Amino acid sequence: MHESTISQRERNRLDTWNAVHEAAHAIAWEEGPQEAAVEAIAARAGVSRRTFFNYFPTKEDAILGTRTPEVSEGDIERFRTSDEDELTRVVHLFVAVVRTAIPEATSPQRRRIIGEHPSLQRRVLRLLSEVERIVAEVIQARVEDGDDVALAAPGDGARLEALLMLSGVIAKYAFHRYQESSAEDPREFLDESIAMFREVVDTTR
Amino acid sequence: MHESTISQRERNRLDTWNAVHEAAHAIAWEEGPQEAAVEAIAARAGVSRRTFFNYFPTKEDAILGTRTPEVSEGDIERFRTSDEDELTRVVHLFVAVVRTAIPEATSPQRRRIIGEHPSLQRRVLRLLSEVERIVAEVIQARVEDGDDVALAAPGDGARLEALLMLSGVIAKYAFHRYQESSAEDPREFLDESIAMFREVVDTTR
Numbered sequence: 579m580h581e582s583t584i585s586q587r588e589r590n591r592l593d594t595w596n597a598v599h600e601a602a603h604a605i606a607w608e609e610g611p612q613e614a615a616v617e618a619i620a621a622r623a624g625v626s627r628r629t630f631f632n633y634f635p636t637k638e639d640a641i642l643g644t645r646t647p648e649v650s651e652g653d654i655e656r657f658r659t660s661d662e663d664e665l666t667r668v669v670h671l672f673v674a675v676v677r678t679a680i681p682e683a684t685s686p687q688r689r690r691i692i693g694e695h696p697s698l699q700r701r702v703l704r705l706l707s708e709v710e711r712i713v714a715e716v717i718q719a720r721v722e723d724g725d726d727v728a729l730a731a732p733g734d735g736a737r738l739e740a741l742l743m744l745s746g747v748i749a750k751y752a753f754h755r756y757q758e759s760s761a762e763d764p765r766e767f768l769d770e771s772i773a774m775f776r777e778v779v780d781t782t783r
Numbered sequence: 784m785h786e787s788t789i790s791q792r793e794r795n796r797l798d799t800w801n802a803v804h805e806a807a808h809a810i811a812w813e814e815g816p817q818e819a820a821v822e823a824i825a826a827r828a829g830v831s832r833r834t835f836f837n838y839f840p841t842k843e844d845a846i847l848g849t850r851t852p853e854v855s856e857g858d859i860e861r862f863r864t865s866d867e868d869e870l871t872r873v874v875h876l877f878v879a880v881v882r883t884a885i886p887e888a889t890s891p892q893r894r895r896i897i898g899e900h901p902s903l904q905r906r907v908l909r910l911l912s913e914v915e916r917i918v919a920e921v922i923q924a925r926v927e928d929g930d931d932v933a934l935a936a937p938g939d940g941a942r943l944e945a946l947l948m949l950s951g952v953i954a955k956y957a958f959h960r961y962q963e964s965s966a967e968d969p970r971e972f973l974d975e976s977i978a979m980f981r982e983v984v985d986t987t988r
Contacts, residue, residue, distance in 0.1 A: 663987045696905055741983050779984045
């Protein structure tokens with residue numbers, strides 16, 4: 579969606595989301611996550627408890643600025659129709675879904691608060707396993723269509739798990755590269771990260 | 784070390800280690816990890832505070848039955864002199880060091896208590912990053928000797944990180960296979976796990 583096409587209604591939703599996230603982060607930063615109860619966050623953001631839950635499933639998500647992971651029709655379509663190899667397609671799908679759950683825009687505050695309160699990392703790990711489940715479902719649906727040789731070969735479960743774990747670690751590697759850089763988009767690093775893992779496998783035979 | 788060669792002194796050390804771990808686990812299980820203070824653990828195990836710290840660097844280690852990771856001379860020697868490819872050698876080294884820190888013998892209790900108190904997982908993650916640092920140091924020393932083509936090629940830092948991340952994820956995959964099995968030793972699954980990741984890379988070109 580281009581910025582110019584965001585409706586007033588959508589803008590209002592974003593503003594409210596940001597206000598609730600800012601309030602939750604501020605309380606957790608100043609007084610600790612245990613003080614960031616839903617009531618306290620809602621009061622500071624000037625919204626009702628009910629509105630809070632329209633925006634955030636848990637108070638940890640409000641503190642961290644994270645969302646429930648989703649996969650868009652566009653990402654599924656790209657995964658299904660792309661000419662790229664399966665590993666590349668899975669890594670791109672993985673990162674697309676991660677970005678819906680763990681937005682870049684809230685990343686600096688998120689890193690700062692996790693640094694101070696490491697137990698918050700658990701919520702991020704939980705979101706990443708939800709991402710993995712969603713990606714596995716998309717792949718499984720594709721396998722049932724019958725045309726991915728590598729994925730549909732016998733022993734699917736173990737092979738699919740290896741593919742998902744490999745995609746996850748390549749995505750993590752790409753995010754490390756991105757964080758060291760001044761690039762605008764972590765996706766710039768995906769193809770070179772996939773190439774690096776392929777190279778490590780190839781040069782260690 | 785074969786069991787028959789364990790000295791009485793070493794047996795006494797193992798007994799004390801187990802007694803302190805059992806006491807720490809019992810308190811954390813019955814009353815929660817926050818109640819498992821060093822004093823309470825030492826009292827329940829019938830040892831002094833000073834003895835406690837001779838056996839465990841932190842109370843989390845006592846609860847989890849974990850140790851500070853170490854690399855043995857034998858493991859370094861195997862890594863340096865083996866004819867296997869580098870990925871295989873790194874995965875085996877990684878698992879050897881993991882096993883010093885996160886022993887199999889205490890695994891069922893550890894899984895149970897982490898299931899109940901997920902914040903304890905942080906200590907395990909911390910130990911795994913210490914393992915990664917130790918393995919990186921062993922590799923780095925080997926690279927300085929100058930005879931590993933893949934590792935000593937230009938761009939070492941990024942390549943070494945990819946190799947470590949790949950080894951870690953293959954080790955994790957092997958442990959998943961092991962936990963699903965009735966095998967006695969997770970190392971049985973290492974070679975087939977490495978082969979599986981190679982296959983995923985090869986069949987997704």
